[in-house]
Amino acid sequence: MKVTRLVRNYVLAGCVAGVVTLASVAAIPASAATSTFVIGNFNPFSGADASFGPEMIAGCQPAVRLIDAAGGVSGHDFTCLQVDTRGDPADAVPAANKLIATNSTLEGILGPSADEALATAPILDQAQVPMFVDTGQAYFDKTSLKYFWRITPADDVKGYALALWAHKVGYTRAAAVFGNDAGSQSDVPTLLKAYKKLGGKMVSNQVIALNQSSYRTEIEQMLATHPQVIFTEVDPQTAATFLSELQQLHGLIPIIGTEVTLQAPWLKAVTGALGKQAMSKYFTGMQPYAPTSGKSWSTYNAALLASKGSVPNPSQWSSDPYSMTYYDAVNVMALAMIAGNTTDRSKYNAFVTAVTEPGAGKTVVHSFAEGKAALRAGKKIQYVGAGGPIVFNAWHNSAGAFEAARQSNGNVALVGEITASQIASLSK
Amino acid sequence: MSLFVLSIGFGLITASILAIASVGFTLQFGVTNILNLAYGDVMTGAAFIAYLVTRAGGSLWAALLAGAITGSLASYVLNRFLYTPFVRHGTRLFGMIIVTISVSLVLQNGLQAIFGASFFSLVLPRTASYGFAGMIFTGQQLLIMGIAVVAMAVVHSLLSYTRLGRAMRATAADPELARGCGVATDRVVGVAWLMSGALCGIAGVTLVMNVTSFSSTTGGSFLIPVVAAAVLGGVGHPYGAMIGALVIGLASEVSAAFVNPAYKEVVAFGVLVVVLLVRPQGIFAEIATQKEVVA
Missing domain, CATH: 3.40.50.2300 (Response regulator)
Structure with missing residues (x-):
């Protein structure tokens, strides 16, 4: 009798434990x-x-x-x-x-x-x-x-790419117009060093305050040094004000910008201020080499364009x-x-x-x-x-080649390349 | 051509925009004693409406009118339905500053939510450049200076020669006494917000005409020189704000010609500090320090 009751109790306890276990498993949400x-x-x-x-x-x-x-x-x-x-x-x-x-x-x-x-x-x-x-x-x-x-x-690598492109195109007198923010200024030391090393002369190096209502005095100062080209990285609004005032006062001269100047907001702001024709004639941007072709890019672009619900106007990022x-x-x-x-x-x-x-x-x-x-x-x-x-160095940094790109009919078109080895030899 | 003379010309353009904005700012502050730090964002809101008008094919004049109306209505509504209830519940100077900062953030983020985190340009015809006494101006810049002169003349005439102007000056000097003398201070306060808003809207449109490209943060980033010009002139004093705008505008452009342009704001604010050290009440006598906020 006692044995039977004991067995029954064990069976009951086992059933309860089983039910509890099953219940707790069922209680784990699918998301967990x-x-x-x-x-x-x-x-x-x-x-x-x-x-x-x-x-x-x-x-x-x-x-x-x-x-x-x-x-x-x-x-x-x-x-x-x-x-x-x-x-x-x-x-x-x-x-x-x-x-x-x-x-x-x-x-x-x-x-x-x-x-x-x-x-x-x-x-x-x-x-x-x-x-x-x-x-x-x-x-x-x-x-x-x-x-x-x-x-x-890194920003300092961009300086080499800008100088190499200007040298390749044949500009020997340049003006640097960079914002007074830390990001923009970190491009400048290597740009100055590299451009000089390549035989160019930096006739003006302007550090400009961002988001001012006017840059006309800075423009007059810069033009007094007769540069053939402007190197630049400033935020979109500052760039639009600076370059549109340059255009209004004396007309544009060639501009070589960092990859910031090829990003959609920058292009929208500055193209809105200067016009498409002026942009395609005077402006070149240097950005990390990222060709819009090949298997990887096609996969990325197809997924990007399919992400319309979560990425507004996705083609602008292609x-x-x-x-x-x-x-x-x-x-x-x-x-x-x-x-x-x-x-x-x-x-x-x-x-x-x-x-x-x-x-x-x-x-x-x-x-x-x-x-x-x-x-x-x-x-x-x-x-x-x-x-x-992607090739990381000992400090988890990976830098590759750069491409020169221009705006053409509202699209960014590749016009040339600066190789990783060119940058490496200049930076020695 | 002397860079000094050129920079004076450029300073006049900056001063013109600053004058429109700072007179509007100080006019409202003089009457209500509410330091409205959402002012810059109302400027941006007016600029966005002007942008929509020009995109729809409207002229610059239509854009300016739309900007003025937007600024006016936005300022009036903010005061009537937000600031006034706070004041009536006993919120005082510092509390109201926090309220206006909150409004500024809401407006800025609201505009960004509506229009997106991007940049916009008014659709305006390009104009030629003109030389004058060694200075260079484009047609649009001459227009901006003209608008500033007309706006200042209207404000001057209104304050000097109309009953409303006298009532505003009386309310600004002592609201209790003005009320005792039969001035309908409630109505005067409402009109002050409408006028200040109209100038704010016009300043927003002229600012984005000048900078050519703007975003939801453009007006907010212009607020500091606006407040500086108002403080320099003597807070609450429209004529002082005009002088303050001229000093700040010229100091920033002329200094850019002779020192590193990165420090042109520093030089302009250095001038502000020096003037306030010599004359703490600003160039014109201050009228607002002993007042409470008025709704």
């Missing part, structure tokens, strides 16, 4: 079992640099679309989370802390930009969040931050090298997770170079889907993205 991985888009979405954020979203959304379509990573989908830094460290630091504290599935970050990188990169690094930054500050050329990755050229590199960054993070067989952000970070480095016997892949399939097949891969090959 295969939760969505968050990629923070940590950039200004409001304030003076509000145009940065949409450019980043235009890279993240197509990447996430393709990753999810290929089954994600370990069954996890991805999402792009917009985090507005307002371009101000005072806003960016609490935003970074909140992002880290409130997102348990935060897998990585695009950004920060030059506006907030100095203040926030150490915070993100300490939290072991891989970040693919878009700051060009030379401060990070030899950074010791372990989770910092830069796949766009040839934007920054949007392309953000797209590549998300792919690299996802592939590194597969290569490392871990979704722990503090661990997959060590596998970033494993999926980007060239190497003998490696399979070159041009998309996340290709890379995932190759890794699953036990192959080693080199991801070559929409922005081209």
